[in-house]
Amino acid sequence: MSGPVYLDYAASWPVHPRVAETMADCLGPEGPHANPSSSHAEGRRAAQVIEQARESVAALIGAAPKSIVFTSGATESDNLAILGAARAGRDRGRHLVTSRIEHRAVVDAFRQLEHEGFEVTWLRPGPDGRVAPQQVEDAIRPETLLVSVMHGNNETGTVNDVAAIGTACRVRGVLFHVDAAQGAGKVPVDVEAWNADLVAFTAHKLGGPKGIGALYVRAQPRPALQPLQFGGGQERGLRAGTLATHQVAGFGVACELARADLPEEERRVRGLRERLWAHLQTVGGTWRNGSAEASLPGILNVGFAGIEGESLFLALDGKVLASSGSACNSASAQPSHVLRALGLSDLACQASLRLSLGRWSTEADVQRAADAVAEAVARLRSLAPAAALERIR
């Protein structure tokens, strides 16, 4: 009870104990140790573990098992979808559409494609952080190959209307990729309702292990993809490399648990998040980044007028573990490209904190975190020159 409050679920979830158990069984003396590509009895046993997990993973997003390609995580899934579809389709068109609020796995894949001679339209979201389906419709041209718009944003939690965007793409015969790394397992996901051709997600954001993810690849019609890595023909030739049985098995269990708990957890976590926001508002001079309505349950992005982010971060160290942006970006001091795209100034980006909740977050966590944040903010404000407090927001 006296350790720091973990409010960085959007960066990674602790592994669910039942997932850890399954993985330990896999790695234990009686586990399926053989290479799942081996044809002998032990290889087939490992392959069966994998195929069973594939069913659980597919079920979470309303897909058929055969449309699931296992990868090393959402970064690889996003890259396989985006680089793979563009490179395979470069003779059909060189125009691509995405948004300015995507995760860097998406942003940087598109930047690479710009180097490879593709033209990318970068859609700017509204001030609520959402990309309007109409914007996508307007951006599509005859030579557009692929649209990639994320489901739930990793910094603000804001959710896009991917079903409407998917319809706009389907009608125009354009491939549609969705980065659902944050939303899968937290809110209902249905790849059919989304009209998505490609959907990326990852185990470690829903209670599974790090280092394993999936790309949903529609079976009918199946989009052409150039693999990122070539070799032993695993995953229908789309993703070579020995499958990690224990990782896949852990992912499978995590998806089952997430699916079973989903309606209850969605309500519970959303409730906690709103209580956290209510507490923080009492601090004064706070604002909320992104949409309060269309949002994933667990993410709250709050700005504190007059606050410098790194100092808030250190003031909270050991009390509240949170993030001043996407965890993947923390190493660099650049202001978040997502918050910038919502129209925030560099200083306002700096003054923002992402607090994200999940499966093991409690009422007490919320109380303790809010108290710690309030105290730190108050101290830093009292330390700052009065004129700076006016200026920074």
Place this chain on the structure above:
Amino acid sequence: MSGPVYLDYAASWPVHPRVAETMADCLGPEGPHANPSSSHAEGRRAAQVIEQARESVAALIGAAPKSIVFTSGATESDNLAILGAARAGRDRGRHLVTSRIEHRAVVDAFRQLEHEGFEVTWLRPGPDGRVAPQQVEDAIRPETLLVSVMHGNNETGTVNDVAAIGTACRVRGVLFHVDAAQGAGKVPVDVEAWNADLVAFTAHKLGGPKGIGALYVRAQPRPALQPLQFGGGQERGLRAGTLATHQVAGFGVACELARADLPEEERRVRGLRERLWAHLQTVGGTWRNGSAEASLPGILNVGFAGIEGESLFLALDGKVLASSGSACNSASAQPSHVLRALGLSDLACQASLRLSLGRWSTEADVQRAADAVAEAVARLRSLAPAAALERIR
């Protein structure tokens, strides 16, 4: 003692119990669950676990920790090295050199580069399965960008003189990549002595978990590589994606154990392998594929005159778990491209069996396996027409 004998170590090793323990600790309630890219205290704890493992992994191959890039396995490492170096260097030259006995992760990466406009020289090994350094020297041209020749072959265990090949490359200013997936941890590996710029290896062939590998990338001079996947800037920008702390930690421990046990295990396993070969020779009509002298300790590839491989495989099922080629190729009925490159006929390829030993193989395993193989071969031969026995070898 009554279960099947596992002689498929070349396909994958069982995880070492100490590795499994370390991983279970990582995944347990007190483990470093946070995203190692997060800047808060828990993120830094995870990052420390990773950096410690990086040291162990680097030490196994005589490298500096900063020259290790973690990947999802040797397939990815091979692809990152080959596709990465070629794509980054395409303006400097479009000629590449490799051999006909490489793993499919290498072969298929080069085939992809042929599609991308590169010219590949495919060296044919001698009948002993080795690529001569002179062949490499002769193949290098002014516009040669990269040479990739494997260390120990995964089907025959034959080891190439990579140090001499590396020297030939270094002298001519050509990048040299080595696939050391089979040899790392089994025999001493020294990337400096090899004059290698890039070296691929993987945890699951030395007692670590599946789904984690490494690419050694020389630091001075550092070869230019185009990443396979883009994103959060992890691994010095060469390999984006959240690092899987438990996987990396397990890899680290596996490398430490392998290094500590190496001299003793190399001798022991080589001894077992030779006893297995001695036993099998009593069956009659056997031959050995690859070099008996320059070989990894644990791999024995034997041909049995008059035998059809799939039938031998099924006859052994439940008694000896082996492989009729690279595990990654087993799904397809194609004769092994490696054995074909040694000059074997399709039928002789079919008649060959890879038996591979490792850390937990025992004297008793060897005896039981030899007996089972002898019995199965004898039965199949007695079943076959006499003329077929003459013909098939």
Place this chain on the structure above:
Amino acid sequence: MTAAPGYSDRVRELFMRPPHAGSLPPGPGRVIAVEAVAPERGAWLEVTARVEGDTVVEARFRAWGCPHFIAACELAVARLEGRPPGEAVQFEPAALARELGVPAEKFGRLLVVEDALRALAAAPPESK
């Protein structure tokens, strides 16, 4: 998406313990020996059958090939017994493939079985 070769229990049993494996020595009746050879297709079959009057009273085979092929040989040869050798031509590879669950890519091997049985049916009425 690992394609593990699947063998039914039936195929395993026929392959591991084929009751009609072997060759028939000369003896009472007429012994017909035929073979069909296609090693490049992975199939080699030798059948010997003892015919008394118009009936195959005993049949044996030797085979080189995969488990499905050997199981198919056993089944086909077992069914020769008690029938006129001419009935062998009614052997239906497709039916046998279905019965044993032989994968499509191995269908060519069943044609080798058919070839051998046709040769048997076509053997001259009175050899020697």
Place this chain on the structure above:
Amino acid sequence: MTAAPGYSDRVRELFMRPPHAGSLPPGPGRVIAVEAVAPERGAWLEVTARVEGDTVVEARFRAWGCPHFIAACELAVARLEGRPPGEAVQFEPAALARELGVPAEKFGRLLVVEDALRALAAAPPESK
């Protein structure tokens, strides 16, 4: 290769509990107030110092910026006390950076500290 921001224990302590945080109210002696402002560089500093005779008898600061900056402000302002305000110009950003382990990319923030101290030294000898 995660670059976790490293703070020494010294920096943490100075940042968390800076004894010289605050402003000085008017009172005995002469109170000099100076500021140096560079929010775009991540630094904003206000210093007040009470000078009696030729000596800074008390100094306080208010700052907005990162932990390294705040720690540097505390240290620099603490050292003003007991000295003539003119000595402030001998403040050496590079030395302070070494002392606190300030990363190179933050060096610009220390120049803001220097600016404030120079302004202090340059304050007219008798304000009011």
